[in-house]
Amino acid sequence: MEELFIKLSEIIKQYDSVILMSHKDPDLDSLGSCLGLCEIVESFGKRAYLFLNDKHLENYNTNINQAFNKMEKDIICVNNRTYKKIEGKTLLIITDVHSDERLEYPKLINEFDTIVLDHHIKNSHYIKNSKLFFIDSNLSSMSELITYYASSLNLTLDNVIATILLAGIEIDTNGFNLKTTSKTYNAASILMYMGADTILKQELLKETKDEYLKRASVIKNSFMINEYIAMCIIPNLTKSIELAEVAEELLNFEDVKASFVLGKIDNDLIGVSARSLGDIDVSNIMKQMGGGGHSSNAACQIKNKTLKEIKQEIISLVENS
């Protein structure tokens, strides 16, 4: 990681201003990593701008809005109009996403030199022609990476930002379970030293009772396809992230060692999220269906098939594996 940080610092220092941007529907990991990078950029005496499209602001979930309200540190936000006023040689750093279609505002990649930092499984829509492209799908979260970057610079982050980063790690690892290593716990420890607040963190991670009940009713309809593998079909999927959330939650139940969750993510497109505690390789099944991933964390997207057809396909692939 040290080499990456040296390279990042080298590039940032060549610019006057840096825009930090992440994916649509920000979460605590995308926001935390952007905010941490803002502080890092400023520590080099450069101007940092957080890109947030204001038309989305009212749609941000309460956790994100709350995080913003708690922050005392001044963060300069820009949107699709105001970014044009940024002066000097400007760099765009993208974090927690690597495909142009998921970007908050894709147009920017054609206007500025770009750095991409991500921890998702690489797909074919990845951003090309970047000055630096770093992707490590074994990494727990971007929050973990940015914590180490700040720490390597001996920088103590603002305590609210440290708290958001800690919450980002917690959410991306499903409570320090998925992709969690000793380095992940160490990053959490660094953030506590920086002043992360566990009470505020709990506030940030809260969900509404309605969200909880909605997920519970989805999970109520899950079923076992064999002794150890659970499946769940979400009939009225509202956000594709729900697939992963439910797949991760199913792993908390007795006997469940792996899970497959299906839902319609677009008109003719069905998404499948697969998770495993580690003994069962779910990427094997997802690869056979045109997707990919890791043994414990995989996914696929299928066009022009029904939920019922895909359900049957997974069941027979599991039987034959």
Ligand SMILES: [Mn+2]
């Ligand atoms: Mn993330």
